[in-house]
Amino acid sequence: MNDILLMCFEFFKTGLFSIGGGLATVPFLFDMSKNHPNWFSSSELADMIAVSESTPGPIGVNMATFAGFKIAGIGGAILATLSLVLPAFTIIFIISKFLSKYSDSKYVTAVFSGLRPAVAGLIATAAYSVFQISVFTDTLSSFKDILPNLQIGNFIIFAVILIALQFKKLKKLHPIIFIFIAAALGVAFKL
Amino acid sequence: MSDIFSLFVTFFKVGLFTFGGGYAMLPIIEHEIVNKKGWITSEELLQYFSLSQCTPGVIAVNTATFVGTKKHGFLGAVATTLGVVTPSIIIISIFASVLKRLDDLPAIAHAFAGIRPAVAALIVVSCIKIFKSSVKSPSQILVCILSFVLVAVFKLSPIIVVIIASVYGLLFFRKSGAKQ
Numbered sequence: 580m581n582d583i584l585l586m587c588f589e590f591f592k593t594g595l596f597s598i599g600g601g602l603a604t605v606p607f608l609f610d611m612s613k614n615h616p617n618w619f620s621s622s623e624l625a626d627m628i629a630v631s632e633s634t635p636g637p638i639g640v641n642m643a644t645f646a647g648f649k650i651a652g653i654g655g656a657i658l659a660t661l662s663l664v665l666p667a668f669t670i671i672f673i674i675s676k677f678l679s680k681y682s683d684s685k686y687v688t689a690v691f692s693g694l695r696p697a698v699a700g701l702i703a704t705a706a707y708s709v710f711q712i713s714v715f716t717d718t719l720s721s722f723k724d725i726l727p728n729l730q731i732g733n734f735i736i737f738a739v740i741l742i743a744l745q746f747k748k749l750k751k752l753h754p755i756i757f758i759f760i761a762a763a764l765g766v767a768f769k770l
Numbered sequence: 771m772s773d774i775f776s777l778f779v780t781f782f783k784v785g786l787f788t789f790g791g792g793y794a795m796l797p798i799i800e801h802e803i804v805n806k807k808g809w810i811t812s813e814e815l816l817q818y819f820s821l822s823q824c825t826p827g828v829i830a831v832n833t834a835t836f837v838g839t840k841k842h843g844f845l846g847a848v849a850t851t852l853g854v855v856t857p858s859i860i861i862i863s864i865f866a867s868v869l870k871r872l873d874d875l876p877a878i879a880h881a882f883a884g885i886r887p888a889v890a891a892l893i894v895v896s897c898i899k900i901f902k903s904s905v906k907s908p909s910q911i912l913v914c915i916l917s918f919v920l921v922a923v924f925k926l927s928p929i930i931v932v933i934i935a936s937v938y939g940l941l942f943f944r945k946s947g948a949k950q
Contacts, residue, residue: 596932600822600829602896606921606928613925622886629885630865632892635786636858637795639828644855644862656863660855664835667827668851671835672844678821685944691824693913693939694932695904700917701928702900706893707918713886737887744895753789757888765884766877 583658586618586650590643590662597639599698602628604639604663605705608646619649622712633755639663713737732770736761773842774849780807781834781853788830795830799837809841830854913938 589611597603605628612621619627624646631641640660647659674681681687714737715728740757743749764770780802788795796819803809810818815833818840822832831854838850872878905914913935920926 592929594827596826596929598824598826598932599900602893604828605893610928625886625889626882628889628893629882630862630869632889634858634861634865635789636861637785637788637828637830637854640785640831640855640858641862644858645866648863648866653863656859656866660859664827664831664851664855667825667832668835668847670825671821671832672839672847674821674825675836675839678817681821681824686940687824689942689944690936690939692910692943693935693937695900696910696914697917697931697935699897699901699904700914701921701931702893702897703914703918704921704928706890706897707922709886709890709893713883713890733883733887736884737891740888740891741894744891750895754892755789757892758885761884761888762881763884765880765882768884769876769880770883 583651583655585615586647586655587658587662589615590647590659591665593643594663595666598694601638602702602705603698604642606701608642609705609708611646619646621708623649625709625712628709629758633758710737730770732764732768736764736770774845776807777838777841777846777849778853781838781850782856784830784834785854786857795833799833803837810837814840909942 593604593607593611597607605624608624608627609621612619612624627642627645627649628638631638631645634641636644640663643659643663644656647655647657649655650659714730714734715725716730740761743757784795784798784802787798796815800812800815804812804815815837818833818836819829822829822836825832831851834850834854835847838846838848840846842849869878901914905911917931917935920931921928
């Protein structure tokens with residue numbers, strides 16, 4: 580029971596501090612996997628991102644549902660999702676009474692001028708975590724670990740997709756397409 | 771009561787047809803709520819959408835909460851918010867329990883080993899997109915780099931970074947905004 584309460588509290592915090600949508604919840608979930616290793620591992624988290632991007636529904640909600648399911652089954656999925664949306668629900672219910680004041684406020688604008696670049700940095704940490712998990716066999720502790728632990732096949736998939744996504748036409752394709760191609764390559768080359 | 775139910779069903783559809791969230795759901799909401807139901811105008815939707823980006827949490831859910839509040843107060847907000855998250859809860863729970871059963875299949879392990887680097891690449895790309903749209907001055911570049919270093923190298927909690935960056939923005943950019 581205590582574990583469930585703790586989980587709700589963790590997802591409430593995630594909902595309160597993850598700002599900017601999309602992958603904004605991911606750095607908080609990595610933090611959660613570090614603090615509660617028995618809930619889910621960081622490589623399970625990478626798999627959850629893939630599933631969340633390939634299934635209907637907002638990514639943040641999918642991530643919370645998936646993580647909650649890992650922790651405590653279907654009940655966990657429901658509670659994690661409700662805890663995630665509760666802070667925003669409360670805030671929106673309050674600010675909807677004076678909407679225009681909120682959006683024109685120079686204080687709100689100022690906060691977000693500092694916050695948005697930080698969110699970009701936080702999402703970069705998520706990219707860095709998934710990169711480490713996916714391309715190296717072991718966690719890196721120093722520079723000399725890089726080459727012996729590098730998994731060439733995985734690194735090639737990373738590089739090819741990153742380069743492909745620099746082309747305008749390919750950028751417009753849905754991420755699910757790249758995820759399926761990568762899955763097929765993983766099976767074909769037994770990565 | 772039927773009003774509340776119809777709010778729930780409409781946002782259930784939005785949740786079901788949104789792939790990836792954020793901007794992806796804007797045309798779907800516009801079609802369902804503005805064109806079909808006429809509940810709000812396009813201008814209101816855009817206002818809710820930009821407010822949702824400046825509110826904590828998931829953008830799609832926040833937009834749903836705004837529309838529900840506007841249409842039917844507290845109960846409306848509950849209906850739209852639950853509506854938009856219910857498809858995820860159903861679909862992801864099915865997916866997660868199927869995956870759990872297939873866990874021992876080597877093919878699944880290989881597939882995910884291939885998928886993970888692809889996910890890393892996709893996150894890098896969306897990170898670059900956010901960087902380009904939100905980082906415009908040298909001090910913002912510094913904020914971005916510091917946030918990365920504090921969390922990735924010094925293992926600071928992202929919550930602390932969010933709080934520091936908000937306070938910094940409030941103190942620093944309010945002044946620079948006043949100068950312009």
